[in-house]
Amino acid sequence: MKIGILGYGNVGKGVCEIIEKNFDDIEIVHICDQSVDISLDKRFTQDNNVLLNGIDVLLEMIVNEEPAHTIIMNALNSGIHVITSNKATVAKYLDEFIETANKNNVQFKFEASVGGGIPWIQSLIKAKRIDKITSCKGILNGTTNYILDKMNKNHLSFNDCLADAQKLGYAEANPTADIDGYDVQRKIMISSAIAFSGIVPYKEFDRLSLANIQLEDIEYFNNKEFTIKYVGSSFIKNKSVYGSVEPVLFNNNHIFTKVDKNNNIVELVGDTIGTLSFVGQGAGRYPTANAMIQDLLDIKNGCNDNLAFENKIEMNKDDIMFEYIICSSQLSLNQDVFVSVENYKGRNIALTKPMTPQARNELMSMLKELDQYIFCIRKED
Amino acid sequence: MKIGILGYGNVGKGVCEIIEKNFDDIEIVHICDQSVDISLDKRFTQDNNVLLNGIDVLLEMIVNEEPAHTIIMNALNSGIHVITSNKATVAKYLDEFIETANKNNVQFKFEASVGGGIPWIQSLIKAKRIDKITSCKGILNGTTNYILDKMNKNHLSFNDCLADAQKLGYAEANPTADIDGYDVQRKIMISSAIAFSGIVPYKEFDRLSLANIQLEDIEYFNNKEFTIKYVGSSFIKNKSVYGSVEPVLFNNNHIFTKVDKNNNIVELVGDTIGTLSFVGQGAGRYPTANAMIQDLLDIKNGCNDNLAFENKIEMNKDDIMFEYIICSSQLSLNQDVFVSVENYKGRNIALTKPMTPQARNELMSMLKELDQYIFCIRKED
Numbered sequence: 001m002k003i004g005i006l007g008y009g010n011v012g013k014g015v016c017e018i019i020e021k022n023f024d025d026i027e028i029v030h031i032c033d034q035s036v037d038i039s040l041d042k043r044f045t046q047d048n049n050v051l052l053n054g055i056d057v058l059l060e061m062i063v064n065e066e067p068a069h070t071i072i073m074n075a076l077n078s079g080i081h082v083i084t085s086n087k088a089t090v091a092k093y094l095d096e097f098i099e100t101a102n103k104n105n106v107q108f109k110f111e112a113s114v115g116g117g118i119p120w121i122q123s124l125i126k127a128k129r130i131d132k133i134t135s136c137k138g139i140l141n142g143t144t145n146y147i148l149d150k151m152n153k154n155h156l157s158f159n160d161c162l163a164d165a166q167k168l169g170y171a172e173a174n175p176t177a178d179i180d181g182y183d184v185q186r187k188i189m190i191s192s193a194i195a196f197s198g199i200v201p202y203k204e205f206d207r208l209s210l211a212n213i214q215l216e217d218i219e220y221f222n223n224k225e226f227t228i229k230y231v232g233s234s235f236i237k238n239k240s241v242y243g244s245v246e247p248v249l250f251n252n253n254h255i256f257t258k259v260d261k262n263n264n265i266v267e268l269v270g271d272t273i274g275t276l277s278f279v280g281q282g283a284g285r286y287p288t289a290n291a292m293i294q295d296l297l298d299i300k301n302g303c304n305d306n307l308a309f310e311n312k313i314e315m316n317k318d319d320i321m322f323e324y325i326i327c328s329s330q331l332s333l334n335q336d337v338f339v340s341v342e343n344y345k346g347r348n349i350a351l352t353k354p355m356t357p358q359a360r361n362e363l364m365s366m367l368k369e370l371d372q373y374i375f376c377i378r379k380e381d
Numbered sequence: 382m383k384i385g386i387l388g389y390g391n392v393g394k395g396v397c398e399i400i401e402k403n404f405d406d407i408e409i410v411h412i413c414d415q416s417v418d419i420s421l422d423k424r425f426t427q428d429n430n431v432l433l434n435g436i437d438v439l440l441e442m443i444v445n446e447e448p449a450h451t452i453i454m455n456a457l458n459s460g461i462h463v464i465t466s467n468k469a470t471v472a473k474y475l476d477e478f479i480e481t482a483n484k485n486n487v488q489f490k491f492e493a494s495v496g497g498g499i500p501w502i503q504s505l506i507k508a509k510r511i512d513k514i515t516s517c518k519g520i521l522n523g524t525t526n527y528i529l530d531k532m533n534k535n536h537l538s539f540n541d542c543l544a545d546a547q548k549l550g551y552a553e554a555n556p557t558a559d560i561d562g563y564d565v566q567r568k569i570m571i572s573s574a575i576a577f578s579g580i581v582p583y584k585e586f587d588r589l590s591l592a593n594i595q596l597e598d599i600e601y602f603n604n605k606e607f608t609i610k611y612v613g614s615s616f617i618k619n620k621s622v623y624g625s626v627e628p629v630l631f632n633n634n635h636i637f638t639k640v641d642k643n644n645n646i647v648e649l650v651g652d653t654i655g656t657l658s659f660v661g662q663g664a665g666r667y668p669t670a671n672a673m674i675q676d677l678l679d680i681k682n683g684c685n686d687n688l689a690f691e692n693k694i695e696m697n698k699d700d701i702m703f704e705y706i707i708c709s710s711q712l713s714l715n716q717d718v719f720v721s722v723e724n725y726k727g728r729n730i731a732l733t734k735p736m737t738p739q740a741r742n743e744l745m746s747m748l749k750e751l752d753q754y755i756f757c758i759r760k761e762d
Contacts, residue, residue: 018511018653117654119507123500129678130399130671255660258636267660272399272667273498277660279636279648286653290511297510303684 001026001300004051004080006071007061008033008044011085011112014289015059026296029055052078057299059292060084061112065092076100076108083295085112085288091186091202094193098307107304109295114187115140117287118280119294120266124194125305131270133195135235138266139259140187142282143171143178144210144230146262151218152227158213170262170283180209181230181245188232192243195268196236198311205234205315206244206357212375213247217327220344221249227257228377240316244357247377249325254380321354323379326363330371337363351379382407382681385432385461387452388442389414389425392466392493395670396440407677410436433459438680440673441465442493450474457481457489464676466493466669472567472583475574479688488685490676495568496521498668499661500675501647505575506686512651514576516616519647520640521568523663524552524559525591525611527643532599533608539594551643551664561590562611565626569613573624576649577617579692586615586696587625587738593756594628598708601725602630608638609758621697625738628758630706635761702735704760707744711752718744732760 003019005012008031019026028043032051036044045051048071052058058075060082062068068089075082077100084090090097090113101108111121115138127133139145143165150161162179165171177183189202210230218228226249234243250257255277259265264282269275281287326338328348341350355363360376367374384400386393389412400407409424413432417425426432429452433439439456441463443449449470456463458481465471471478471494482489492502496519508514520526524546531542543560546552558564570583591611599609607630615624631638636658640646645663650656662668707719709729722731736744741757748755 014653022511118657119504126500126675126678130403130674253639253641255636255639258634258639260634270671272395272671274662274665274668275660276499279656279658279660281655284655287655290651290653293511294507297507301684303682 001057002029002055003027003057003059003296004030004032004055005059005061006032006048006051006068008036009061010285011061011288011292014285015061015292018286018289018293052080055080057081057083057296059296060086061292062086063088065089069093072097072108073100076104076106079104079106081106081109081299083109083112083292083299085110085292087113087183087186087190091189094190095199095309098309107299109299109305110190111295112288112291114190115264115266115278116142116280116282116284117290118264118266118278118282119291120191120278121194122294122298123276123278124191124268125307127268127270127273127276128194128197131272134269134271135233136188136191136195136266136268137231137233138188139229139256139264140184140232140266140282141178141230142262142264143175145259145264146170147179148213148218148228148230149260151213151215152222155215155219157215158211179211181207184230184232184245188234188243188245191232191266192234192241193309194307195234196241196311196313197309198313199309200241200243200313200315206242206246208244208246208376210247212373214327214347214373214375216345216347217349217375220347220349225252226250227252229256229259231256236313237316237319239312240314240319242316242320244378247375248380249377250380317358318356321356323354324352324360325377325379326350326352326367327375327377328367328371329373330367382438383410383436384408384438384440384677385411385413385436386440386442387413387429387432387449389417390442391666392442392669392673395666396442396673399667399670399674433461436461438462438464438677440677441467442673443467444469446470446473453478453489454481457485457487460485460487462487462489462680464490464493464673464680466491466673468494468564468567468571472570475571476580476690479690488680490680490686491571492676493669493672495571496645496647496659497523497661497663497665498671499645499647499659499663500672501572501659502575503675503679504657504659505572505649506688508649508651508654508657509575509578512653515650515652516614517569517572517576517647517649518612518614519569520610520637520645521565521613521647521663522559522611523643523645524556526640526645527551528560529594529599529609529611530641532594532596533603536596536600538596539592560592562588562626565611565613569615569624569626572613572647573615573622574690575688576615577622577692577694578690579694580690581622581624581694581696587623587627589625589627589757591628593754595708595728595754595756597726597728598730598756601728601730606633607631608633610637610640612637617694618697618700620693621695621700623697623701625759628756629761630758631761698739699737702737704735705733705741706758706760707731707733707748708756708758709748709752710754711748
């Protein structure tokens with residue numbers, strides 16, 4: 001089996017290392033990256049066309065939608081299987097990729113794009129062979145989980161923990177994708193597409209940022225034996241999905257509260273299997289490389305996923321209500337939408353009546369004018 | 382695809398129900414059970430030879446080593462794939478079954494024999510394609526987990542909780558297999574065989590009973606934010622395995638302590654994947670039936686596991702030490718093997734120095750003469 005590597009960064013190097021150590025029958029033919037010195041290794045190239053010459057499988061590990069999308073489409077249309085860890089391009093073009101792969105009788109696989117080393121995509125696909133999946137939910141971003149866990153255990157501020165995560169290489173210099181939820185938004189969109197056999201554009205997934213969380217918010221709930229986690233979730237009701245990424249409040253007996261450091265957890269609920277959960281490393285060189293190679297071995301063994309997104313699914317915006325908790329330093333929270341308001345170290349913690357996400361957005365916009373550090377949490381059912 | 386069902390009990394009925402509801406292309410040809418009234422359904426038979434006529438796959442869901450072993454061997458030697466949930470026969474004859482299946486170019490699959498609906502065996506086999514597995518560990522018995530969780534949360538005695546588990550159908554009238562650890566002993570043996578590619582007879586796995594646990598033991602540790610769970614574990618060190626089933630003490634921050642009711646958790650540690658954990662329903666009609674059918678669909682899709690047990694592995698008995706906690710109503714625990722002894726409501730709780738399992742056995746035998754209700758827990762590293 002001859003493969004081409006696109007992206008020779010952290011994960012790409014891990015993939016090459018594992019393959020060279022363990023698999024004599026897999027030949028790395030080309031390694032394409034704009035930053036490689038092509039004089040160092042005859043497999044190195046900076047030319048995307050050379051990359052696709054004479055390979056059976058492309059392993060794509062770059063980060064943006066383009067040029068990944070174009071190169072993947074070229075590969076699939078040339079009869080080359082594609083494996084990717086690139087959630088940005090998967091979230092945007094999943095149906096096009098699958099359709100093109102099916103048309104060309106090759107496979108498009110993306111285990112590494114959600115949950116890193118956790119065999120989540122594969123498990124979801126397998127569960128769906130038998131069950132109707134009704135929901136999926138997870139802590140899908142290691143960076144924000146690391147920050148929340150560290151704030152909770154070490155009583156440090158968000159900014160201190162973010163700086164620490166950056167120092168450890170968990171968080172990017174620009175951490176927006178992680179802490180504003182764009183990363184999880186894509187991951188839960190991809191999971192939903194498989195779970196419910198239908199595409200809802202990732203931008204339609206409800207999204208609340210984690211950025212305004214204060215140590216006081218964490219402490220207040222910690223004293224009551226509750227923990228805030230940053231969660232992607234999605235469930236189907238009739239033909240509409242409600243999917244979101246948001247801070248969620250869990251009782252400390254909930255298993256999600258024990259997922260520490262930069263670990264991930266993700267679970268599905270099916271009609272015969274019940275709740276099935278997976279915990280592991282959601283990022284990192286070796287776990288992500290492992291997921292890429294698992295996909296490669298499945299292709300090598302001729303196992304076909306037969307994915308299709310035939311269901312027409314809409315995002316549910318109205319027919320759904322949650323209780324939210326709003327944290328703000330402003331005291332003017334005495335509105336009739338609140339069931340209770342408590343003050344903790346200068347921070348008001350208010351529980352709302354059940355409301356639609358749309359109504360919550362309107363409330364948040366209004367309150368944000370009074371306090372730019374307002375923070376909203378969904379209460380776990 | 383034509384299949385035969387052996388054992389029309391709880392799981393067998395679940396398998397038939399799911400197949401009839403979802404899979405038009407799978408035909409149930411024979412249903413063999415000594416208790417069926419053959420006049421009710423033309424597929425019913427009490428004849429094990431009729432069962433194997435004209436089928437591609439045998440699904441075996443009876444409980445003892447025999448006649449399951451004989452029927453499975455007949456099937457494999459007749460070129461019939463076999464899927465089983467029967468851990469007793471798998472634990473005893475795994476290498477013979479795999480060897481015979483390989484020789485006859487058919488598959489022997491046993492996902493449902495460990496962890497019920499959790500895709501554990503499959504995940505272990507897949508992880509091993511890339512990684513060296515160094516350990517596996519889990520809460521693998523739903524009955525004892527239900528009892529421990531109920532004692533802990535409702536402050537009830539072991540016997541009350543056992544009676545409750547029996548009323549709910551979780552525990553057998555004779556609960557020895559569950560509470561003395563014979564069930565988990567087989568499950569961890571099967572997991573170890575795959576993880577380390579070598580067979581160690583299940584009887585060699587160290588085993589401590591849960592039967593003598595007192596509510597006071599649970600309360601004492603609960604007050605210190607620790608929880609006792611009944612755990613099967615196994616790890617490899619050089620060419621020897623240490624595998625056991627025993628009560629283990631975990632800090633309440635450990636994820637195992639949040640696996641409640643009759644749920645199971647099981648985890649593996651691999652060199653590139655790190656720690657990967659799976660949580661779900663370890664028993665029950667539909668989860669177990671789901672696991673059987675997952676195996677069936679893998680056979681249908683032509684995915685082959687290529688199992689082999691080529692490593693010669695011995696059970697490690699001497700080159701290993703743990704700290705244990707011994708709980709007893711006797712006060713004469715002031716021996717130099719103990720680091721500390723505390724009394725709680727008439728129960729002495731003693732922490733030992735690190736000792737080998739063999740030394741622990743000798744100590745327990747000696748102390749048991751003084752107090753038949755002595756209870757031993759391993760301290761999690």
